[in-house]
Amino acid sequence: MYTDKVMDHFSNPRNVGDITDASGEGTVGNPTCGDLMTIYIKVKDDIIEDIKFKTFGCGAAIATSSMVTELAMGKNVDEALKITRNDVADALEGLPPVKMHCSNLAADALQAAIEDYKKKKAEKE
Ligand code: FES
Numbered sequence: 001m002y003t004d005k006v007m008d009h010f011s012n013p014r015n016v017g018d019i020t021d022a023s024g025e026g027t028v029g030n031p032t033c034g035d036l037m038t039i040y041i042k043v044k045d046d047i048i049e050d051i052k053f054k055t056f057g058c059g060a061a062i063a064t065s066s067m068v069t070e071l072a073m074g075k076n077v078d079e080a081l082k083i084t085r086n087d088v089a090d091a092l093e094g095l096p097p098v099k100m101h102c103s104n105l106a107a108d109a110l111q112a113a114i115e116d117y118k119k120k121k122a123e124k125e
Contacts, residue, residue: 003093006063013062015069017052024120026112030105035061039069039109043117046077053109060099064088064106077114083107 002010019025022040029036035057042050051073053065068088072080088103089095095103 001096002060002063005067005091005093006060006095009063009066009092010059013066015052015066015073016054018054019050019052022113024113024115024117026109026114026116028105028108028112030057030101032101033058035102035105037061037065037105037109039065039106039113041072041077041110041113041117043077048072048075048077048080053106055105057105058099058102060095060102061105063092064095064103065109067091068106068110072110077117081111081114083110 019040019042023043025038025040027038037055037057040052041048051069053069055061055065071083071091085103085107088106089100
């Protein structure tokens, strides 16, 4: 049912944890399955220097969060904001249709973390 890439990121997730002095953080939940995901980013000069995630979710949610952190690491925040649910699913070489909503969680949490960073930055200026 799952691709090797999904199994790899599920069994060996990258960038798990949190960042205590994060520049931005975003939490999203899926009301249907009750799963939750938080993404933390550390940003310098608009570049994502570090990114971590925590998830209370299914295996696909773990794999998609892990993949989204890899896709966003080192990117400019505006570029990272363009990472879509489909980009995450494609990078994992596909997700079963019933699991596509899990990749929504990962992309949405990343976007929420970047919006939080931008809001905090605007407040400082
Ligand atoms: Fe809820 Fe996957 S079943 S995120």
